Structure formats: structure tokens, C-alpha cells
Amino acid sequence: MNSQLSRKNFWIIAVNSLAAFVLSYLFIFYLNQLSYVLTAGMYDYEISINYNSYFFHIEPYEWTHDAVVTIFSSGYLLTLIFGALSLLGFYQIVADAIPFKVFFFWLSFHATTYFFGGLMLGNLLTDGIGHVFNWMYLADTVKMIISLIGFFGLLIMAIFCARLVALSSNAYFDKYNERIAPFFVTAQVFVPYLIGSALIYVYFIPDALFHEQFGWIIMGVMLLIFYSRSRYNDDLLFEEDDNRSIRPMRVLIIFTLLFYVFSRVIMHNRIYFTW
Numbered sequence: 001m002n003s004q005l006s007r008k009n010f011w012i013i014a015v016n017s018l019a020a021f022v023l024s025y026l027f028i029f030y031l032n033q034l035s036y037v038l039t040a041g042m043y044d045y046e047i048s049i050n051y052n053s054y055f056f057h058i059e060p061y062e063w064t065h066d067a068v069v070t071i072f073s074s075g076y077l078l079t080l081i082f083g084a085l086s087l088l089g090f091y092q093i094v095a096d097a098i099p100f101k102v103f104f105f106w107l108s109f110h111a112t113t114y115f116f117g118g119l120m121l122g123n124l125l126t127d128g129i130g131h132v133f134n135w136m137y138l139a140d141t142v143k144m145i146i147s148l149i150g151f152f153g154l155l156i157m158a159i160f161c162a163r164l165v166a167l168s169s170n171a172y173f174d175k176y177n178e179r180i181a182p183f184f185v186t187a188q189v190f191v192p193y194l195i196g197s198a199l200i201y202v203y204f205i206p207d208a209l210f211h212e213q214f215g216w217i218i219m220g221v222m223l224l225i226f227y228s229r230s231r232y233n234d235d236l237l238f239e240e241d242d243n244r245s246i247r248p249m250r251v252l253i254i255f256t257l258l259f260y261v262f263s264r265v266i267m268h269n270r271i272y273f274t275w
Helices: 007-042 065-092 101-120 129-136 140-171 181-204 210-230 250-266
Strands: 047-049 054-056 271-273
Touching: 007 047, 007 054, 007 065, 007 101, 007 181, 007 250, 007 271, 065 101, 065 129, 101 140, 101 210, 140 181, 140 210, 181 210, 181 250
Parallel strands: none
Antiparallel strands: 047 054, 047 271
16 A cells, blocks of 8 residues: 555555546636627627627627527537536546546536536626626626625535545545545645646646636636545445556646646637627
8 A cells, every 4th residue: 555655656556536627627718718709600600709708790780689698608509518428427436446437527517617607707707607697787786696606506516526546545445544635645635736727727828718817716716625624534435457557648748738838828829709
């Protein structure tokens, strides 16, 4: 056991999770960019997107109530759907000693943060789902209820994440207990969050949308709640698996690195869509 809790193994786990953290975050971001493009096409609105923003090439009077609601809510609905699918994907392979399950964990985490964070902060947003709330002329009471739904959604997911992380440890260990927990949680969650947040910040320099500017704060608060919860997890004993080992996911790491660099280069200049 002592040999497993080595510095080398710590960084193997951390780098695997870091690759999944960054790739899943960029997936959620570009999923929303795609939703803007597709829904803009439904209303024949010209739009351009790049690595950190979107812009509709139309006059203010061309906006309609239906267009605003459809365009600025579709990304959140897609994100919620993919978050649910990623959670199902996690549970499909949770019993197998497959490190890749960490990708599904981070994908569901980012999707939840994006969706419920948007609801909680919707009254403050000047873009995204904030447009929907503004055009619906909601009463203050309704806005408060929506914000509370977002808050409790984040709280429940933060508590639930502790269980997911504990289950994901079977990719590397045959048991999960209070001795392994600090080592694994730090490598699987906190180091990827700290380094990944810095990489995402660099990716969106010099400007970013609201979620990319402040989403890391919401994630940080969620992880603090998760950490306080993780101390109360029950010990877990997993089935023996000959494929279990602490090894780097080279394909995922290389793919994430290439996607991080090339998507930033390719999307540096705006891509225009006309209909």
C-alpha cells in the first residue's frame, strides 16, 4: 500500500484527471457555442463565434421573444442533457477498473456547474440565460425561486460528487479508506482543479464570457463542500481486477493537449455563419 501512495503515482492520477478536467470543460464551452450557431440558423440570424465569445450580426429590433428564449436557453438545456448522459456513462463503467471514468465525472461536474450556476446567477448575467430572464419580465419572487433552484442544485451535486470520487478510486486501488482518501482526493480533484482553472484562464485570455470568468469560483465552493463531505464516506472494498494499475492515460492526455492548442489557434479568428 505504501508503494502505491508514492509521488509518482500521485502525479499520474493528477495528470489523468487534469486532462479530463480541461477537455470536458472545453467540450461544454463549445457545445454552447454550437447551440448558438444552430439556433441562430433557425431564425436566419447571422452569427460569428471564436474561442471566447459569440456575436449576432443583426439589428436590435430584429430580436423576438421566441428567438431570445430559444437561442439563449438551448445551450443550457443541451448542457443539462449531456451532464445527465455523462453521469449514466460513469455508472455504466463504474465497476470496471477504467481510469477513463474520470472524464465522465468531470463532464457531469462541469455541466452541473454551468447549468445550475447559470440559474443561480441568472439575475446578474448580462448575457446567456440572463437574456431569457430579462425578456420574460419575471417577478422578483420567481427570480428568487429560480436562483434557489440553482443554489440547491449546486449544493446537491457537490454532496453527491464525494460519492462519485470515492467510487472512481477503483480504477487505481482495490479499496478506499481514510488512509487513501486524502492522497486520492487531492490527486483526483484538487490538483486538477487548481492547475486546470489556470489553464482555462490562459485559454480564454484576454477576454471571456461570464461563466468562464467566474465559473471557477462556483467550482471552488462546490469542491470545498465536497471535501467536507468526503471525510464521512464509508470505506469501500472493490472486486479484484487484473487490469487495475496506476498508469497514465496517454491517448486522453495527448488528445487534450492537441485539442487545447489547436482549437485555440483555429478559433482565434471569428468564424462567420450566414443563412
